[in-house]
Amino acid sequence: MRQSQMFIPTLRETPQDAESLSHRLMLKAGMIKQMASGIYTYLPITRLVLHNIEKIVREEMNKIGGVEIHMPVLHPKELWEESGRWDAYGNELMRMNDRHGREFALGPTHEEMIVALLRDELRSYKKLPLTLFQIQTKFRDELRPRYGLLRGREFIMKDAYSFHTDDASLTKTYNDMYQAYENIFSRMGLNYRAVEADSGAIGGSHTHEFMALADIGEDTIAYTEESDYAANIEKAECQPVEKSADAEKELEKVETPGVTTCQSLADHLEIPLHETTKTMVVKINGEFLMILVRGDQELNDVKVKSFFNAEEEIEFATEEEIVQHFNATPGSLGPVNTEIPVYLDYQVDAMVNYPTGANETGHHYINVNHTRDFEVRGTGDFRFINEGETAPDGSGPVKFMKGIEVGQVFKLGTKYSESMGLNVLDENGRSVPVMMGCYGVGVSRTLSAIIESHHDERGIIWPKSVTPFDVHIITANTKDETILNAAEELYESLQEKYRVLYDDRNERAGVKFADSDLIGLPYRIVVGRGAKDGVVEVKRRTDEKSTDVDIADVLKFIDEN
């Protein structure tokens, strides 16, 4: 492709309002143009890279028997009412009315659509298992779109759905899909980890996220270097702790004027922070509960929600509710003498003789011991894991890293089949709900993740598997006939084997070099003064210096380097 015919509006200045590195580089390299908040036009370079990503995804889906379809953007409201998500999805679901006043959603995901499609067509278990996928534009009305294509409102996803009569078949496809995702992200040169994740609002019991490592990542991942263990920090399990063997001391109420935090309590009592406790009052399924974690730990609301099978997000009791209920301020709460059910984090369950609030402002108990001083309704893992703790698989100490979610695999079970009536007759002629899995890859988001991890201070460094072109030919001087002829010949001959971008623009050499580094193709060939001696300068994007190569040997050089 001649660059004069392309449309690559590179920028000289670094855009200041772009918060992430990939966003800045995509703007600077002329890859995207924002048309409205979180809504972008993909310019030619981006379109080419997306085709390459889509091709890899398609190949890996086909390899495991996935069949491609294409479902609509517009989803009738009635389908989303059947699943209960028309209301539950909230403001992120984009909605519109047609000319007759019928309501539609702009699909952010297609569970409802595909269940509606299949419930009319599937009759018998004999048609299963079945895996369908599509690559398609999705819509989500993010409250705060940001980071360019990392969190947009209109984006491209691959979504796949599998259908089964039994869990063994679902597990097989789940594992195939997991492997396909490993192939996809490896082929794209992403540094990623598959992590255990919380199944969240979508429902279902088992899920992994594929996280590309990047500083801009919005998720924290706990992993170890000693094994392949990795989990989203929301999910990473903390182990039960061995109970302290100390003898129980006598319960005592002490004055703690002005003590409102665990740190001030520790200071006041002259004990370490980790010997204090923190009492939280939360509302779950409409009921107040008390949960105690150690003073140096944070309550993990995702774990709490999961422990209690809560349908909605965990709410903390407001200060008003606490004062009304306990006649004490939040810093003075505790489990002694309360009617509210009390739950302990494993760490607190292992403690003896600890301080808690006395439900009386300015007072705490010390030497509290559960069972003796208050009834325990349950114990569990309610906190975030910390760096240095032993991983749940026992392999070694946990480390943290940041990641961008580029894919997710999910065992949905029968959540949608049951609510929307997707049944088949099994081998015994009984009607059974179909088991489902769903599997997503953020296609446009993956492109950003690739740039986040493949760049230097001068621009992008495309992995060969997704690069928009293989070779960039640059003429150092467009007025010199010898140079022009050599460049044209090289352009023609290299095109037989490689995808070539030929910078034939009438621009200064410095501009061309800067653009070439920004665009980041694997090989750069500069046709300059050496052309009269049959020599050009070849440089890999990752090299610091270029190599003089005889024009006749350029193809061989590229083949071999």
Place this chain on the structure above:
Amino acid sequence: MRQSQMFIPTLRETPQDAESLSHRLMLKAGMIKQMASGIYTYLPITRLVLHNIEKIVREEMNKIGGVEIHMPVLHPKELWEESGRWDAYGNELMRMNDRHGREFALGPTHEEMIVALLRDELRSYKKLPLTLFQIQTKFRDELRPRYGLLRGREFIMKDAYSFHTDDASLTKTYNDMYQAYENIFSRMGLNYRAVEADSGAIGGSHTHEFMALADIGEDTIAYTEESDYAANIEKAECQPVEKSADAEKELEKVETPGVTTCQSLADHLEIPLHETTKTMVVKINGEFLMILVRGDQELNDVKVKSFFNAEEEIEFATEEEIVQHFNATPGSLGPVNTEIPVYLDYQVDAMVNYPTGANETGHHYINVNHTRDFEVRGTGDFRFINEGETAPDGSGPVKFMKGIEVGQVFKLGTKYSESMGLNVLDENGRSVPVMMGCYGVGVSRTLSAIIESHHDERGIIWPKSVTPFDVHIITANTKDETILNAAEELYESLQEKYRVLYDDRNERAGVKFADSDLIGLPYRIVVGRGAKDGVVEVKRRTDEKSTDVDIADVLKFIDEN
């Protein structure tokens, strides 16, 4: 691909509610599933064919220097207000509000979007010409969606836009695009004609439609067999006629009781219908005009609109307005003694001594002659051409046929550049509006058009260029080990060169044969009893009978047939 893993829900019955042949066949062959009125899921066979169509379109666009981009579905209202189309587009434009109450259109076409994209990026004529295209889902809220993918509300289009500083450059790209479209539709095996068309509401001066011939077509095309002349009947020009040499007779008013139509006037006066005239009162740009056409002809409102450069659709005066203005009923109107400007169709301009209404109910004039009896404000081509008339290029008599519009090329000129401010500096440093062309191919609609012209009573007959698979292997009996092994081997070996669908389902042979005819792949191979002697039955979809071929020779047979 194994058919057991595919999803091709064929039907035994012909769906009664589908009005067009392609719609019926696509439903019957398990290619589409309607999710809401005019909104379809494309099932696997359709997805494969669309990929093939898209590949052909992409190749031909690249060949003429077109560069692919991808613009958003969601268009900010502000852009459509700039062009004036937010209001003008009416109910067919789908609209929505985001969570912040901002209004968006769901793009039916992308002129506004691409102009907004380029006006920030183009500065100089040096970046032109430029041709950008995309293949994308579009939305149009059709009042009456019908014919399956032929008139849907969510559909796939290729739209291209070109940018120029002068008309010569625009004309060159227009001609390149015209040629690319001929290549595209020829490669797909479509029987099509490029026809002159009216430029309609989109604005612009020059346009051709590419019409695939089909009985279901909603457009009528006038063409000749003697040349490549073809035009939409809305546009096909009628030539001026030589003036009658008869002497003018004396004007006379006659009583015509009960005469309200041209036919009844002809009967009453005992003259042929074509010697009568018809007076129409129309409202154009807010003003009433009178137009006379011959009694046997129909007024062509598209030509009238174009003649008068009318901005809105032509309105006929209502009976109420006519009675109020003329104190006569519509059947008695005429040009004598009126203040309204009078225009004549070329045919009437050539007549002498003709009858017209007398603007008095139950009365007509006879022997009317223009200029003598009333003032003529203008003459023009205001009627539809008829079969048998000489074509405008003089090549021969005109014939009619029905067509489906599958593509359109358009010289837009500066309509959008001027209203939205897309300017560049020309060679002299002056700011000039950019000239534009726009070029569309209905991708999903083309698929329907292909089926409309490639089928028989048993099902679809795919052209090789777009077929979802090349070869269909069918086992006549899935219990027979010899047959199964032969089929598996053939499946493996043919896949090295061809795309193979292997019907490995445990179904009756009759069901498989019927499905195979419906799906319509170019070659069918039946592995049956002959397998034990190393022989299979091979049949092209277009053949009536199959041929026994040695398994070892199957590849050769397909290569050569």
